[in-house]
Amino acid sequence: MKREQVMKEIEKIGKEVETEINKGQNPHLEIPVRTLSNIEFDKDKKQLTLGERKSKRSFMNVAHTRKFMQTLMVGSFCHDLLREDLHTSLRDMYYALKRTIPGTKDNTFEEQSESDPCVIDLETMGDFLREEMHLNADVRGRVVGNVVIKDRGDTVNWAKLGSGGWSIPSNVEEIELKTVEADYIFVVEKNAAFERMHEDKFWREQNCILVTSQGQAARGVRRLVNRLSTEHNLPVIIFTDADAYGWYIYSVLKWGSMNLAHVSNRLGTPNAKYVGLTMSDINNYDLHNYTIKATEMDMKRAKELSQYPWFQKPEWQKELELMIKMKKKAELEALSSKGLKFMTKEYLPAKIERKEFLP
Amino acid sequence: MKREQVMKEIEKIGKEVETEINKGQNPHLEIPVRTLSNIEFDKDKKQLTLGERKSKRSFMNVAHTRKFMQTLMVGSFCHDLLREDLHTSLRDMYYALKRTIPGTKDNTFEEQSESDPCVIDLETMGDFLREEMHLNADVRGRVVGNVVIKDRGDTVNWAKLGSGGWSIPSNVEEIELKTVEADYIFVVEKNAAFERMHEDKFWREQNCILVTSQGQAARGVRRLVNRLSTEHNLPVIIFTDADAYGWYIYSVLKWGSMNLAHVSNRLGTPNAKYVGLTMSDINNYDLHNYTIKATEMDMKRAKELSQYPWFQKPEWQKELELMIKMKKKAELEALSSKGLKFMTKEYLPAKIERKEFLP
Numbered sequence: 014m015k016r017e018q019v020m021k022e023i024e025k026i027g028k029e030v031e032t033e034i035n036k037g038q039n040p041h042l043e044i045p046v047r048t049l050s051n052i053e054f055d056k057d058k059k060q061l062t063l064g065e066r067k068s069k070r071s072f073m074n075v076a077h078t079r080k081f082m083q084t085l086m087v088g089s090f091c092h093d094l095l096r097e098d099l100h101t102s103l104r105d106m107y108y109a110l111k112r113t114i115p116g117t118k119d120n121t122f123e124e125q126s127e128s129d130p131c132v133i134d135l136e137t138m139g140d141f142l143r144e145e146m147h148l149n150a151d152v153r154g155r156v157v158g159n160v161v162i163k164d165r166g167d168t169v170n171w172a173k174l175g176s177g178g179w180s181i182p183s184n185v186e187e188i189e190l191k192t193v194e195a196d197y198i199f200v201v202e203k204n205a206a207f208e209r210m211h212e213d214k215f216w217r218e219q220n221c222i223l224v225t226s227q228g229q230a231a232r233g234v235r236r237l238v239n240r241l242s243t244e245h246n247l248p249v250i251i252f253t254d255a256d257a258y259g260w261y262i263y264s265v266l267k268w269g270s271m272n273l274a275h276v277s278n279r280l281g282t283p284n285a286k287y288v289g290l291t292m293s294d295i296n297n298y299d300l301h302n303y304t305i306k307a308t309e310m311d312m313k314r315a316k317e318l319s320q321y322p323w324f325q326k327p328e329w330q331k332e333l334e335l336m337i338k339m340k341k342k343a344e345l346e347a348l349s350s351k352g353l354k355f356m357t358k359e360y361l362p363a364k365i366e367r368k369e370f371l372p
Numbered sequence: 373m374k375r376e377q378v379m380k381e382i383e384k385i386g387k388e389v390e391t392e393i394n395k396g397q398n399p400h401l402e403i404p405v406r407t408l409s410n411i412e413f414d415k416d417k418k419q420l421t422l423g424e425r426k427s428k429r430s431f432m433n434v435a436h437t438r439k440f441m442q443t444l445m446v447g448s449f450c451h452d453l454l455r456e457d458l459h460t461s462l463r464d465m466y467y468a469l470k471r472t473i474p475g476t477k478d479n480t481f482e483e484q485s486e487s488d489p490c491v492i493d494l495e496t497m498g499d500f501l502r503e504e505m506h507l508n509a510d511v512r513g514r515v516v517g518n519v520v521i522k523d524r525g526d527t528v529n530w531a532k533l534g535s536g537g538w539s540i541p542s543n544v545e546e547i548e549l550k551t552v553e554a555d556y557i558f559v560v561e562k563n564a565a566f567e568r569m570h571e572d573k574f575w576r577e578q579n580c581i582l583v584t585s586q587g588q589a590a591r592g593v594r595r596l597v598n599r600l601s602t603e604h605n606l607p608v609i610i611f612t613d614a615d616a617y618g619w620y621i622y623s624v625l626k627w628g629s630m631n632l633a634h635v636s637n638r639l640g641t642p643n644a645k646y647v648g649l650t651m652s653d654i655n656n657y658d659l660h661n662y663t664i665k666a667t668e669m670d671m672k673r674a675k676e677l678s679q680y681p682w683f684q685k686p687e688w689q690k691e692l693e694l695m696i697k698m699k700k701k702a703e704l705e706a707l708s709s710k711g712l713k714f715m716t717k718e719y720l721p722a723k724i725e726r727k728e729f730l731p
Contacts, residue, residue, distance in 0.1 A: 164534025175523025
């Protein structure tokens with residue numbers, strides 16, 4: 014969405030409130046419900062989505078008054094950001110809006126945990142991303158590949174950035190993807206593996222765009238992968254540790270996350286496939302001496318994953334059963350026991366060639 | 373140090389062992405002691421340094437045998453890395469070296485916590501950095517500014533990388549600093565502040581190189597700041613939260629850290645100055661409504677800092693006393709309460725102009 018459009022959407026919310034006040038009515042906001050009971054897995058779209066239920070937040074209800082005021086303050090702040098064309102973080106916004114209400118001892122906000130949910134409320138009401146309201150998210154992740162972008166007037170070639178690669182910013186909405194020459198996008202959880210793959214010219218040999226999420230993917234990474242994949246029709250391959258945490262990273266990149274179900278269509282990438290590490294790899298590549306005992310938390314999370322509707326596929330159920338039975342997990346680095354280039358020159362090219370993916 | 377030199381240093385260690393074996397002697401290594409008792413604060417160099425004490429690790433001492441073997445294995449592995457010109461991570465090295473010793477049930481290494489210290493042992497014995505042995509460290513941090521570098525054959529201009537900036541890699545040893553046009557280096561702890569400063573063209577207006585450490589500075593950031601500062605004779609200004617954690621980030625960037633005291637000269641930057649946030653700022657800029665109550669851990673760490681020899685300066689003692697008295701801390705983002713551009717257009721330029729720094 015363009016800046017002017019987002020501004021108009023915010024204005025619309027404000028004008029509806031104004032109209033109610035002018036009519037002497039109790040002003041209110043209608044906000045889509047984001048609790049688990051209103052989150053659905055859409056089998057056609059292959060995404061977590063929000064249902065239809067909405068809740069009312071009205072000014073004249075004492076239980077709502079504070080939140081009502083806070084939501085309008087956040088809306089107004091974001092409108093200012095857009096008008097002045099500035100970007101900032103959730104934390105800065107909290108400080109910028111915190112003040113003592115004249116004539117009282119009450120602060121507008123006491124904790125950032127009060128202002129953050131207002132942002133998601135506005136995101137769901139207006140159907141835009143918080144990045145489109147110029148609120149930046151946490152930042153993590155880097156990328157290399159045959160891609161040229163335009164960003165703030167600079168032309169940046171991701172193929173010519175030395176060992177560092179391009180830092181994925183928190184907000185990739187305004188980046189122009191000028192030329193994208195690649196057969197697919199490869200996302201690896203860990204930066205150490207990214208550096209080895211970069212050094213071994215994996216992305217040149219495979220003609221792919223190589224991304225590391227550096228742990229759970231931040232919104233910038235998710236949105237960038239989504240944009241590259243949808244705007245340039247590129248398949249996505251994901252590579253994480255064989256543990257519940259790694260597989261959840263895959264889950265979020267592909268299907269979206271529960272707390273951001275309202276924007277799965279722009280942060281998720283339903284066509285993504287999983288290349289490894291799998292529990293079967295431990296058997297197939299004889300990595301038994303390089304596994305780690307699963308903790309109780311690992312086991313609990315593996316059991317949770319096995320219940321999610323989007324993991325109800327025979328291939329994943331088999332892997333999750335193996336994990337629960339073996340009580341083990343394995344890291345990407347376990348492949349280094351076969352030699353430092355085994356991952357980049359044998360394991361990955363062979364699996365990709367054979368299309369040995371989990372869905 | 374050049375690759376060939378590091379290889380020779382490692383070979384020297386191996387050859388001394390070989391000579392002892394050939395003479396029928398008990399082979400041993402001499403390793404500088406790294407415990408607190410052997411760490412000194414060098415007032416002239418303004419750096420934490422290692423003292424002269426060394427310990428012997430010999431093969432025929434049962435208490436040493438395993439560690440002796442491990443140290444040689446790590447040395448041999450790094451020699452291979454250098455010969456093949458490959459880089460990897462500590463975690464990968466651990467997996468690559470872990471195996472069952474033939475004829476026994478013992479593994480060479482059981483945990484990464486066994487292989488990591490061998491790397492530091494070799495660093496101290498050979499007086500090189502682990503990055504010079506091609507072992508990459510954790511990666512964090514980004515940079516923008518009027519600097520052109522050459523890295524793996526690519527020429528990268530840090531002024532033309534859009535909103536993302538250049539990802540500082542874990543290993544900056546082999547980067548050529550081609551042209552550096554800046555008056556000073558500015559390091560900010562938090563990425564959110566970096567993004568605001570970048571957007572407001574702070575580094576262009578100030579003609580500085582803008583770096584974010586994204587929390588405690590990783591070795592790559594420390595080494596890059598050290599190289600820029602020493603090779604191009606640039607002052608360094610540091611900007612963190614007003615809390616013990618932020619001030620420790622400053623301490624490590626400037627004077628070095630205790631566990632890496634043997635390489636302070638290459639990771640520390642003794643000429644660095646501290647611009648903020650200070651406890652005095654809370655009074656001077658009336659930020660009282662935007663402070664955070666210090667936790668018990670914060671108080672404990674503040675008291676520890678106040679005892680360190682390198683914080684025995686009146687300016688720092690005054691700040692630490694204020695912190696301990698007020699039982700408060702403040703984040704960079706507190707400045708946003710004065711408006712989003714207050715930090716970039718008023719607070720920082722004014723303090724820098726007046727040279728209002730802590731030593």
